[in-house]
Amino acid sequence: MVRIGTWNLENLFRPGDASGAPEDQVHYDAKIDELAAVITRLGPHVLAVQEVGDPRALADLVTRLPGRWHTALAAPDGRGIRVGFVSRAALADLEQVTAFPAGLGPVQVDDDGTTITALGRPALRARVHADARVIDVLAVHLKSKLLSFPGGRFTPHDEDERARYAVYALHRRAAEAAGVRAYVTRLLTAANAGPDAPAAVVAGDLNDGPEAATTQILFGPPGSEIGTPGYGRPDAGDAQRLWSTAALIDEAERWTRVYRGRHELIDHVLCSAALIGSVTEVTTGALPLESITDQPAQRRNKPASDHRPVVVDIAPAH
Template structure:
């Protein structure tokens, strides 16, 4: 059996950094709680998001103990240096980074200044491991957040409050445009990995997609429609199986089918998609929150700077490989 998962670690920064806790004690507690949750889930490979710096990542690997290794993306937004990565007890045999936005979408409006969108904000990272004698590719991404920020009145600063409702609506559209372009970029990487062989190739696409199952940006990752889990066509092979990615969300028990609570509303924004071949090996899917219940968060990200637990649940899938 092999267990894979995805988890937004929520601003895993070393103490004293702009987005991290102010003291080493709070940081050490967060590392301990993250490590204990990962260990309890008995994971083999975990995709992670919001890793703030390599030193914090190394501290988590050390806390996990012998047998664990990790790899981080080197691509991030300089204004908020969070990265994607993988923690693994399996040997990581290959690693590739992916950042480019498709040329046709680089003119997508994503800011008032009209700067072309050429790269994903946090990039995507692909690794290959071997499970049950078969190569398994895993691709992690972290798409643009729905939480909005706006240019501050002082040049070079940021505000979480818009100047007016026209600005709020405009920047919501910019964020949606960016998230959609990043979803298309990830879908393109998946296309290259599948290469029309999804009925035999093992691929998982994981990460914080910052939107729910039925959102258009999430749906973009699926590829050909028609045989989604829970639909009438699920058990019927078709030509789309060569390219399709299946969202495992419907397999999560309904009472735990959420990964974040935003202003009191539970939502599933962290996802695992699998190729047709890998779907045949999925035996169980669930969310994991650790020793404490998920907090309800607000748009004020700075309010959780000292929080010792993540505001996301882990999404975990077990494979009979």
């Protein structure tokens, strides 16, 4: 069995390094120890991680894990956070994913008319070999649903400003999803060339639920979703599809964040056709969480993370 997961580590900076980082060594050590305890208990072979600020902090985390681990990180975004991997399996063929798909124009992100033409936070692909499988895993962190406003504000001046910035964030998240989707399509199209080509997994913080339009962009051709009559029935679109594993999580545990008292599943693991039929279990780790607020810096001294992980077990290839 190979266990692949994703976890947003929430502002993984060393003490005092940035807004939202722990204020002192005591709180930092408590956070690192709690993160390490959860990873050790869940025992993933490959864990996609998000919100890694300081690479040294990720190194601190790995020193608390038993055995040998490999790490890799993408470039940071403007806030200084990035995606990456913590893996017991070797990480090969690393590649950053930044491009929007061909034909998609620049996306406006603020009232000044600033536009972006690529993912604001690069995704990262790594190829792993585990249990006689070759799997391309993408660590992804799409634009947050938590709106931010000019000057670092998390509160709008008025309703019109809130509405505009909600549109900017939604457009950016959709464009980023399309960029990841286009990259995965190329991977899976190449995979059709031979039986030994890798399968694909997209793992990360998608910042929206499984039914959201931005999340569904990643699925590829519609149809055959788990729980529908088409699931398990061969289809011409299967070669490019990604299947959400959300429906395989126990319903009571099908959430990864609590926001304003609501339980949300915004962290996801999606599997290609070569893997989805071999998924045996999906869990969010049964972790307790505090509800986050619209002022994220208030959590700076909290241990662990404001997200649960999502971990998927995949049976060995026959």
